[in-house]
Amino acid sequence: MTPMPEHLRRATRARTEEAEKRAHAALAELVKAGKSVSFTAVARQAGVSTDFLYRSPELRTRIERHRAKNGPVPAAPADPPVDPSTSAAVRALSARLTRQQEAHREDVARLRQALEAAHGENLDLRRRLARYEAD
Incomplete structure (x- = not known):
């Protein structure tokens, strides 16, 4: 297997860092707005895949922590x-x-x-x- 050229590694690293920034910003926006935090919601807001979020240990931990804080989805109002x-x-x-x-x-x-x-x-x-x- 041929190693990846350095310029491609730098481009990949830059693209990943940009996606992480968008995901962190999306998570902050959801929390600030008081919306439900989930991997799907963050992925949709940030324009990244849920797979990307699951693969990032820091993002995964933060999303799981916020999701645990919020608890279950609120039920509909009473009768x-x-x-x-x-x-x-x-x-x-x-x-x-x-x-x-x-x-x-x-x-x-x-x-x-x-x-x-x-x-x-x-x-x-x-x-x-x-x-x-x-x-």
Whole structure:
């Protein structure tokens, strides 16, 4: 395998540093705005891939720390005020729908966390395989 020329290494390093700066700025903006912090949100805001964020130990640690501070995604507000003119059936169905929506939000949040964890594990395994194949 031919080593990479120095000018390409410098260009790669500069591109990586610029992406890290954008990711740090995006994380700061999300925190300052009080928005939910996740790998996807930071990647979208910074214009980088989630893979890039997972591969950067410093960024990964900061995002995980902020994500842990925020806790789970806030649920929808409590039941809306009841209009006495609506029938009992409509109120019962509305309450049931609200409970189902909340359950689905919790499921989606749980699945997103599991997906992020699986993505990190997959990335780690790919790196280990690449090191093994390089030998």
